[in-house]
Amino acid sequence: MEINERTAHWTQTLQVSGYRLTAARLSVVNVIAASQKALNPMDAYLLARQECPGLGLVTVYRTLEKLEELGLVVRVHAPDGCGAYLSAAEGHEHLIICTHCQRAEYFAGDDLHPLMDRVAAEHGYQIQDHWLQLFGICPECRENS
Ligand SMILES: [Zn+2]
Ligand SMILES: [Zn+2]
Numbered sequence: 001m002e003i004n005e006r007t008a009h010w011t012q013t014l015q016v017s018g019y020r021l022t023a024a025r026l027s028v029v030n031v032i033a034a035s036q037k038a039l040n041p042m043d044a045y046l047l048a049r050q051e052c053p054g055l056g057l058v059t060v061y062r063t064l065e066k067l068e069e070l071g072l073v074v075r076v077h078a079p080d081g082c083g084a085y086l087s088a089a090e091g092h093e094h095l096i097i098c099t100h101c102q103r104a105e106y107f108a109g110d111d112l113h114p115l116m117d118r119v120a121a122e123h124g125y126q127i128q129d130h131w132l133q134l135f136g137i138c139p140e141c142r143e144n145s
Contacts, residue, residue, distance in 0.1 A: 006087060007033040010072050019066060027052035028063040037102040038076040038084035076104065077133060098138035100145075 001009070010029055014021055021029070027048040032039060039047070045060045064085050067073040073085045076097065086095070086104050093106035116127045137145070 001090060003034045010067070013070055013072060014066065017066075017070060024048075024052050024055045024059045025063045027055055028060050029067070032064070032067065032073060032085060033087060035086070036104065038078070038086040038097065038104050040084045044085070094132040094134065096134040096136060098141055099135050100137055100141040103138050103140070 007030060010033055011021060011026070014025075014029070019025075028044055030051065031044050031048045035047075037043075041057065041060045041064060044064065045055065045057050048060065049055050064073065068075065068085065072088055074088045075082050076084045076086050076095065078084060078097070084102070089095075089106045091108070093108050094110060095104055096107055097104045110132060112130055112132070116130065119125065120127050
């Protein structure tokens with residue numbers, strides 16, 4: 001989804017859910033929707049303040065929570081915690097995250113079925129779901145190192 005399209009989709013979803021989009025909340029929405037990196041609330045705060053100088057950190061937290069509640073953003077799990085947010089995947093996709101610059105991308109397709117079948121057989125579980133995140137160094141960071 002293009003950034004403009006995503007922003008429009010998010011603002012519409014928020015409005016339909018009865019959420020009042022103030023300028024401050026909208027600045028947070030814009031920043032997260034446009035970001036290629038997972039942003040923690042402080043990152044989002046510093047970026048969104050450029051658009052909305054009166055923004056408060058509490059508003060950032062609340063807006064992120066609302067976006068997460070509506071399934072528009074996901075929390076990224078990282079070695080230093082699970083506090084960063086990123087646009088949710090469209091469909092069944094998995095994340096790859098650069099450990100240098102925190103750039104994040106989704107990829108489709110996984111070959112987990114042989115593994116899941118083996119684990120199911122060995123442990124007697126019926127597997128219902130899985131969650132996968134890869135970490136690495138992105139092409140840009142590899143070039144600059
Ligand atoms: Zn990188
Ligand atoms: Zn999968």
